[in-house]
Amino acid sequence: MNYNDRIIKEINGEVRIYVREELINPKVLEQKLSSFPDCHIRSIEQSGKKKAHYGLFDKNNQLVFEVAAPQRSAYARMAKIKDLPIMNVKLYKNPSYSEYTADFLPDLRPLQDYSHPIKRIVLDTETTGLNPGLDEILQISIIDGDGNMLLNNYYKPEHVDSWAAAARINHITKAMVKDKPSVYQDVEKIQAILNQAQEVVIYNAPFDLSFLADLDLLLDTRKVRDTMREYGQLFHGKEYYKLQQAAKECHFVYNAHDSLSDCRATLAVQNAVDSAKRYGTSRAFVSSSRSTVREPSSPSGIQLMQMGKAAHNETVKKKKSSHKFLKSIIKSFFKGLH
Numbered sequence: 001m002n003y004n005d006r007i008i009k010e011i012n013g014e015v016r017i018y019v020r021e022e023l024i025n026p027k028v029l030e031q032k033l034s035s036f037p038d039c040h041i042r043s044i045e046q047s048g049k050k051k052a053h054y055g056l057f058d059k060n061n062q063l064v065f066e067v068a069a070p071q072r073s074a075y076a077r078m079a080k081i082k083d084l085p086i087m088n089v090k091l092y093k094n095p096s097y098s099e100y101t102a103d104f105l106p107d108l109r110p111l112q113d114y115s116h117p118i119k120r121i122v123l124d125t126e127t128t129g130l131n132p133g134l135d136e137i138l139q140i141s142i143i144d145g146d147g148n149m150l151l152n153n154y155y156k157p158e159h160v161d162s163w164a165a166a167a168r169i170n171h172i173t174k175a176m177v178k179d180k181p182s183v184y185q186d187v188e189k190i191q192a193i194l195n196q197a198q199e200v201v202i203y204n205a206p207f208d209l210s211f212l213a214d215l216d217l218l219l220d221t222r223k224v225r226d227t228m229r230e231y232g233q234l235f236h237g238k239e240y241y242k243l244q245q246a247a248k249e250c251h252f253v254y255n256a257h258d259s260l261s262d263c264r265a266t267l268a269v270q271n272a273v274d275s276a277k278r279y280g281t282s283r284a285f286v287s288s289s290r291s292t293v294r295e296p297s298s299p300s301g302i303q304l305m306q307m308g309k310a311a312h313n314e315t316v317k318k319k320k321s322s323h324k325f326l327k328s329i330i331k332s333f334f335k336g337l338h
Helices: 003-011 026-030 072-081 164-170 183-196 205-214 227-236 243-249 259-279 301-337
Strands: 015-019 035-044 053-057 063-067 086-093 100-106 121-127 137-144 149-154 200-202 224-226
Touching (some): 015 063, 015 072, 053 072, 063 072, 063 086, 121 164, 121 205, 121 259, 149 259, 200 205, 200 259, 205 224, 224 227, 227 243, 243 259
Parallel strands (some): 121 200, 200 224
Antiparallel strands (some): 035 053, 053 063, 086 100, 121 137
């Protein structure tokens, strides 16, 4: 599994855990069952002062397996998804180990809150570095599709105390965030915005998604549009393309590497992509002399919008011309009567 696939699985809430054979229901092993739809997780109380186990139960409320606290990794992951309905769990034996593997596919539908839908949001982060799990978020900004700010906060890292290399790029210093709250203070607010959003636009989505996943935020990645890859592939035939260059081509001037400014630049670029797809990149430019037709190799969104406007103006001009011609005929007709 490559890095991007892993991030998509994490942010989608997909979880893999390893289960000891002795903690699997013997009936499950006897019947050689491997797929369990519509499961749920609940606590199983233990005697004495032992921590409760987490049990996976199938749609008939039969125990499939349980996980004990000493299995730290599996226990923590079960705790993370215990409140989500589970769409399906696949259980299979590892050929090299005595353990079984359980792959969880949580149902993300409860995360969609469209009672107050936001058609589109744009999200960007600034961080102490490039490594989720080691580095931390310094700033998160979210705007809607009209450019209205929904969130723009700075955060004090909990573990990282130096980020000189990142500061040279994003200009966020220790002094700027020393009195700021932890990013965890806004996790519920961010999750609520993600739930309401019908479309989530991010420039180089895997990077930001990896940091969101590290906060245990969940997002249905079917809603995500990666503007960098869309723009790069559409206009330049490649996936990786700098936001600054893309924004410049879309005639958007901004302060790079501030997450709020980056959000607005991303929105401008995404709007250009949308315009290109709406009008089609094969639409030809028509020169003022109308004698030369040429097709640009990579028109910007602004150019494409201008092309659409030009086509509209040409239609209006033709209508006016036909009306003028019709009026002259009518005028001649009545003149002949006199």
